[in-house]
Amino acid sequence: MKAKNEEPNFFTKVYQVAQQIPYGRVTSYGAIASYLGAKRSARMVGWAMNAAHQMEAIPAHRVVNRKGLLTGKHHFEGTNLMQQLLESEGIIVKDNQIINFENYFWNPKDNL
DNA sequence: TCTATGACTCCGG
């Protein structure tokens, strides 16, 4: 039997990166996937986030698509919970889209 | 096993 403790699985990696997102910052699925070496699997990042949604330790609301659009806000409770969470961190969101997305964008490689 | 779907991204127009 294998003692899998923080094993370098794809999902685990995504969780680690997502947790390392600084306060008031956001990133894209592709950025995480690219950092993991699987930019082609950006969708898998979203899928991992879906599983991560079961973990309250994953700030999935800080992860948006490359356009800065809150594509996953539908997966959060309510209709604008994700937006409120982002605004709560000082990020301005308009029409499910982050204003000055480039300004708030955080690259995993910047810290890792 | 195969088909369909998806919290994406890239490319051409």
Next chain:
DNA sequence: CCCGGAGCCATAG
């Protein structure tokens, strides 16, 4: 930037 189409890859049925 917007629109339509194609690619990628893991999970679900």
